[in-house]
Amino acid sequence: MNVAIDGPAGAGKSTVARKVAEQLGYVYIDTGAMYRAVTLAANRAGITSDDTEALSALVADLHIRLMPGEQGQTVLLNGEDVTEGIRTRAVTLQVSQIASHEPVRIRLVELQRELAASKGIVMDGRDIGSHVLPDAELKVFLTASVGIRALRRFKELKDDSITLEQLEQEIAERDASDEKRSISPLIRAQDAIVVDSSELTIDQVVALIVDLSRTKM
Ligand code: C5P
Secondary structure, eight states: OEEEEEOSTTSSHHHHHHHHHHHHTOEEEEHHHHHHHHHHHHHHTTOOTTOHHHHHHHHHTOOEEEEEETTEEEEEETTEEOTTGGGSHHHHHHHHHHTTOHHHHHHHHHHHHHHHTTSOEEEEESSIIIIIOTTOSEEEEEEOOHHHHHHHHHHHHOOTTSOHHHHHHHHHHHHHHHHHOSSSOSOOOTTOEEEEOTTSOHHHHHHHHHHHHHHHO
């Protein structure tokens, strides 16, 4: 079967999805990493986030590969390991704009569907249950309050140059941009189960989703 995990930024999707995949013996696919890789490639090529035509040409010629790695997943961009390079603040601040372009989404969704065709996948993102894998056997919408999400990121970042308030505002802006875009926005699929992780530990969320998966097998 396939498991789709969607939700806003910082809800813990990637950590949870990776652990769920581990416990089920499934392959984990982080689709946010793909949009980040495109953003990094666009940055390097000097393509601005409003240039649909250049972005379209860029994605047509881009090779993105995801491989299981020590930190969950290694991301290869045209053969180069960009696992860390796609996590910079510059990429984070731009990715949502880049991800709003139709040619980018069409190309990446195609790739994501190919990866999921053989089943046994846990895929996380924003539009997996609603658009990429509408037939996924289990769909989870993982969320938490924006304050909690910002606090988690803040602790993770350990960066003195950014305040908690700033982070909260950036997360809220990214949520709004992901929710408002016209093409496959961040939305809860009708048949998705909502899990609010505000008061739960990662392990509790993982156990909950693994249990839900077993009821679908
Ligand atoms: O999951 P992560 O926060 O790394 O995703 C980065 C960005 O990529 C999101 O804010 C969103 O703009 C975009 N994204 C998307 N569709 C997905 C996954 C991510 O638009 N399926």
